Amino acid sequence: MRLDKYLKVSRIIKRRTVANEACDSGRVTVNGKTAKASVDVKPGDIIEIAFGSNTTRVEVLAVKEVVRKDDAQSMFRVL
Numbered sequence: 001m002r003l004d005k006y007l008k009v010s011r012i013i014k015r016r017t018v019a020n021e022a023c024d025s026g027r028v029t030v031n032g033k034t035a036k037a038s039v040d041v042k043p044g045d046i047i048e049i050a051f052g053s054n055t056t057r058v059e060v061l062a063v064k065e066v067v068r069k070d071d072a073q074s075m076f077r078v079l
Contacts, residue, residue: 001063003030003047004037010075012049013059022049046079062077 007019007028015070021036022028027050030039041047045060058077067075 001041001065002037003028003035003039003041006041006060006063006075007047007049008066009072011069011072012056012076021052027051035067 004016004019004023007013007022008016010063013019013022019028019048020037023035023039026034028035029048030041032046032048035047041063043060043062047058048054049058058076059079060075060076062078064070064075
């Protein structure tokens with residue numbers, strides 16, 4: 001699954017366009033490398049997102065195309 005779509009489906013970022021812009025500006029890394037929105041995400045990957053002075057690190061646990069709001073938290077683990 002594409003990185004921008006994963007960030008939206010897992011509800012780490014609310015909108016896909018915002019996720020796409022974050023990737024394009026170099027604020028998102030996957031496994032320590034700056035990632036574009038088109039990078040494929042798989043279970044076990046570490047995603048790091050810089051929001052201003054805050055940095056969020058999550059580990060991908062599952063990749064699902066469609067997920068309910070209640071189950072979105074099960075797709076990742078905050079590190």
